[in-house]
Amino acid sequence: MISIENVSKSFVLHNQGTAEIPVMQGASLTVSAGECVALVGASGAGKSTLMRMIYGNYLTASGRIMVGDVDVARAAPREIIQLRRRTLGYVSQFLRVVPRVSTLDVVAEPLLATGTDADAARTQAETLLTRLNIPQRLWALSPTTFSGGEQQRVNIARGFAFPYPALLLDEPTASLDPTNRATVLAMIAEAKTRGAAIIGIFHDHAARDEICDRQFDMTKFTMGPAA
Amino acid sequence: MTPLLQVETIAKFYGSRIGCADVSFDLYPGEVMGIVGESGSGKSTLLNCLAGHLTPDRGAVRFDTRAQGLRDTITMSEPERRMLGRTDWAFVHQHARDGLRMNVSAGGNVGERLMAVNARHYGDIRNEAIDWLGRVEITEDRIDDRPTAFSGGMQQRLQIARNLVTGPRLVFMDEPTGGLDVSVQARLLDLLRGLVREMNLSAIIVTHDLAVVRLLADRLMVMKDGHVIETGLTDQVLDDPQHAYTQLLVSSVLQV
Ligand SMILES: Nc1ncnc2c1ncn2[C@@H]1O[C@H](COP(=O)(O)OP(=O)(O)OP(=O)(O)O)[C@@H](O)[C@H]1O
Ligand SMILES: Nc1ncnc2c1ncn2[C@@H]1O[C@H](COP(=O)(O)OP(=O)(O)OP(=O)(O)O)[C@@H](O)[C@H]1O
Ligand SMILES: [Mg+2]
Ligand SMILES: [Mg+2]
Numbered sequence: 019m020i021s022i023e024n025v026s027k028s029f030v031l032h033n034q035g036t037a038e039i040p041v042m043q044g045a046s047l048t049v050s051a052g053e054c055v056a057l058v059g060a061s062g063a064g065k066s067t068l069m070r071m072i073y074g075n076y077l078t079a080s081g082r083i084m085v086g087d088v089d090v091a092r093a094a095p096r097e098i099i100q101l102r103r104r105t106l107g108y109v110s111q112f113l114r115v116v117p118r119v120s121t122l123d124v125v126a127e128p129l130l131a132t133g134t135d136a137d138a139a140r141t142q143a144e145t146l147l148t149r150l151n152i153p154q155r156l157w158a159l160s161p162t163t164f165s166g167g168e169q170q171r172v173n174i175a176r177g178f179a180f181p182y183p184a185l186l187l188d189e190p191t192a193s194l195d196p197t198n199r200a201t202v203l204a205m206i207a208e209a210k211t212r213g214a215a216i217i218g219i220f221h222d223h224a225a226r227d228e229i230c231d232r233q234f235d236m237t238k239f240t241m242g243p244a245a
Numbered sequence: 246m247t248p249l250l251q252v253e254t255i256a257k258f259y260g261s262r263i264g265c266a267d268v269s270f271d272l273y274p275g276e277v278m279g280i281v282g283e284s285g286s287g288k289s290t291l292l293n294c295l296a297g298h299l300t301p302d303r304g305a306v307r308f309d310t311r312a313q314g315l316r317d318t319i320t321m322s323e324p325e326r327r328m329l330g331r332t333d334w335a336f337v338h339q340h341a342r343d344g345l346r347m348n349v350s351a352g353g354n355v356g357e358r359l360m361a362v363n364a365r366h367y368g369d370i371r372n373e374a375i376d377w378l379g380r381v382e383i384t385e386d387r388i389d390d391r392p393t394a395f396s397g398g399m400q401q402r403l404q405i406a407r408n409l410v411t412g413p414r415l416v417f418m419d420e421p422t423g424g425l426d427v428s429v430q431a432r433l434l435d436l437l438r439g440l441v442r443e444m445n446l447s448a449i450i451v452t453h454d455l456a457v458v459r460l461l462a463d464r465l466m467v468m469k470d471g472h473v474i475e476t477g478l479t480d481q482v483l484d485d486p487q488h489a490y491t492q493l494l495v496s497s498v499l500q501v
């Protein structure tokens with residue numbers, strides 16, 4: 019489902035003396051349907067960078083990143099938007115909220131965007147929010163003012179609303195209490211069972227060992243100071 | 246899929262000064278493109294060339310017309326272009342007074358556009374106007390007020406209603422949230438987001454506000470000195486900018 023071939027990445031900071039920050043070189047990784055692979059390596063090794071490259075949020079200068087039949091490294095913006103709508107989900111480390119949109123609508127949005135009717139989308143969003151213990155009195159509010167843990171759970175509910183065949187998870191269990199952590203791990207396990215290909219970053223090693231089938235060590239491809 | 250708008254090497258000069266040059270892109274149905282860049286970089290010039298308000302010195306602007314498919318709007322006849330301006334295109338100005346008739350009631354401002362596309366029945370026009378005022382959160386009891394009695398945010402919402410009532414397919418916006426305070430802006434943006442999605446609109450939005458493009462635009466074009474220096478998916482350009490100028494813009498060292 020996800021096939022990364024020989025990708026490299028460096029950042030060039032033009033306004034800081036044209037500093038070049040090499041991050042990775044020659045990274046290759048394949049993740050099949052139903053598999054969960056953990057990206058590991060020291061802080062700064064490039065885990066989040068690789069995840070953002072797969073999502074098309076960071077540019078990939080060389081190599082290929084196939085998600086389904088789309089090469090993200092070369093795709094036009096509208097192909098990536100289409101890919102993100104139906105194929106590739108991403109739970110980022112922090113929720114980026116749109117002002118004035120209710121929590122329920124934030125979670126229902128990926129379903130509405132793919133043509134689910136409004137009632138069914140809302141029912142599904144309610145189910146997810148209930149499962150993740152977001153109190154019902156908060157559903158009509160914008161998550162802007164929620165606590166870090168509440169925002170993270172809203173983010174997860176949103177990320178799991180649509181059954182994407184490929185899923186990227188950046189620290190999905192960070193800042194969660196044991197009950198919610200167990201719920202999120204169960205949701206990831208269910209996604210694997212339905213055949214999702216998953217790439218995750220977990221500083222929580224127990225969670226990682228429980229849910230991931232393999233580890234991918236970024237350090238081998240690191241070129242920067244972390245190497 | 247056929248692009249809705251196909252722009253090919255557009256250039257516009259003011260004497261020897263460059264307005265904009267060498268601009269090419271395709272815009273597809275449902276896509277929203279943002280244009281950012283410093284003051285004087287050519288954003289408004291480009292937008293006006295695309296919307297038929299200015300005649301470019303070079304290049305082609307092809308629009309996918311309902312009847313005849315892709316047509317160059319620069320070389321088509323003036324009446325044809327004006328008809329597109331009334332039906333398929335909408336233009337939201339930075340200053341609402343440039344896009345509204347200030348001495349005509351709110352209802353009249355919206356109804357007038359319907360009459361321009363041959364709506365005749367008074368009751369239908371009034372109901373449609375009330376419906377649209379409601380969608381932009383202007384209550385029915387304000388329908389007979391003139392825009393001069395409205396706040397800046399309300400005027401801007403009225404301008405949007407006036408523009409969208411005829412069901413355009415492509416909306417041009419030049420700084421639609423400029424000059425409004427932040428909470429009014431948020432409300433307007435939320436409204437625009439909803440309308441773009443519901444009506445499957447394509448839009449080109451000129452703004453100096455990177456938060457606005459992050460919220461509204463799928464794609465982003467960065468301009469400097471009349472030229473496009475960087476384009477891409479909005480979040481990619483903002484989070485991993487490649488060009489020195491874009492990096493400066495994003496790091497807020499340079500506020501436009
Ligand atoms: N947008 C960016 N611009 C410039 N440099 C960046 C950018 N994003 C990441 N980097 C650099 O790339 C390197 C890898 O960072 P990344 O965030 O991928 O590390 P990580 O492995 O996720 O670390 P952590 O475990 O601390 O989250 C770092 O040196 C970082 O400073
Ligand atoms: N009518 C005109 N006559 C002469 N020069 C003009 C005219 N209109 C614009 N220009 C020049 O063309 C260049 C581009 O102007 P334009 O209005 O397109 O910039 P802009 O990016 O929209 O700027 P702003 O953010 O300030 O609105 C500028 O150098 C400007 O001075
Ligand atoms: Mg990281
Ligand atoms: Mg301008």
